Amino acid sequence: MVGGIGQMDRGFIEAIVRDVIASRLCSSETAKNTDCSGVLAFVPKLVVSISARHVHLTDKDVRTLFGYDELKKMKDLYQDGFYAAEETVMLVGPRRRMLPTVRILGPTRPETQVELAFTDAISLGIDPPVRESGKLQGTSGCVLVGPKGVVELDHGVIRAERHVHMNKNEAVFYGVKDKERMRLRVTSGGCTTTFENLLVRIGEGLKLEVHLDTDEGNAADLEHADKVELLNSAKEIAVAA
Numbered sequence: 001m002v003g004g005i006g007q008m009d010r011g012f013i014e015a016i017v018r019d020v021i022a023s024r025l026c027s028s029e030t031a032k033n034t035d036c037s038g039v040l041a042f043v044p045k046l047v048v049s050i051s052a053r054h055v056h057l058t059d060k061d062v063r064t065l066f067g068y069d070e071l072k073k074m075k076d077l078y079q080d081g082f083y084a085a086e087e088t089v090m091l092v093g094p095r096r097r098m099l100p101t102v103r104i105l106g107p108t109r110p111e112t113q114v115e116l117a118f119t120d121a122i123s124l125g126i127d128p129p130v131r132e133s134g135k136l137q138g139t140s141g142c143v144l145v146g147p148k149g150v151v152e153l154d155h156g157v158i159r160a161e162r163h164v165h166m167n168k169n170e171a172v173f174y175g176v177k178d179k180e181r182m183r184l185r186v187t188s189g190g191c192t193t194t195f196e197n198l199l200v201r202i203g204e205g206l207k208l209e210v211h212l213d214t215d216e217g218n219a220a221d222l223e224h225a226d227k228v229e230l231l232n233s234a235k236e237i238a239v240a241a
C-alpha cells in the first residue's frame, strides 16, 4: 500500500507541476500567445520589407522645402503611425549628380535623415556609412531640393543598417533582447541568401518586420522568395513564412 500511495503522490505532484507551469506561462508576457496548456500556440507573422530610398524631415525642413507645415499622407506603412507622404524631393550630390524623386516618409522627426541603398549612393556620388537610424554624427551630406526651397545637409545621409522591428511578445518567442543580432535566410528560386547581423529593435506596438534596403532585397530576389526564415543566431530557432 505504501507503494500505491507513492504512485498517487507522484501523479498528484505531476499534476500540480503542470498547473503551475501552465499558470506561469499564462501570466507571463507570452500569455496572449499561449493556449494555457504550456504549449506555445503563437507563431509570429514574419514580414520582410524592402525599404527603398527615402527621406525623413524635420518640421522646419518641411516648411523650407514645401512652403507649408503638414505632410500629405499618401499611404500607410506596415508599422502603425508611419506613412509615405505625397511629397518628394530631389537629392543633389557633388558634381551635380542627382536622384530626381525621393519619397518623404512621415511623421516628421527631430533631425532630417536620408536613407539610401549603396547603388543610390553611387549614383549620387557619395559614400555614406552604414548606420542605425538616428545615429547621424559624421555621416555624409547632400542637398535637398523641393518646390519651394533648398536644404543643405552637411550630414544625415546613411545606408540604413539592416534590422528587424518587433514587440516584446515576439522578442520572447525568438529569445532575443533589444540591440541583439539575428540572421535572415531568404530562399528564392532554389537560391538561398543569408543576411547576418540584423539589428533587433524592440518597441511597444511594433509589428514583426525586417527592413532590408533595395540592393539587399534585389540581391536575394526577395520579390520571388519561396521562404524567409528569421533565426536567432544563438539558438537557431527558425520560423518560415
Ligand SMILES: [Zn+2]
Pocket: 163, 165, 211
Ligand atoms: Zn525599419
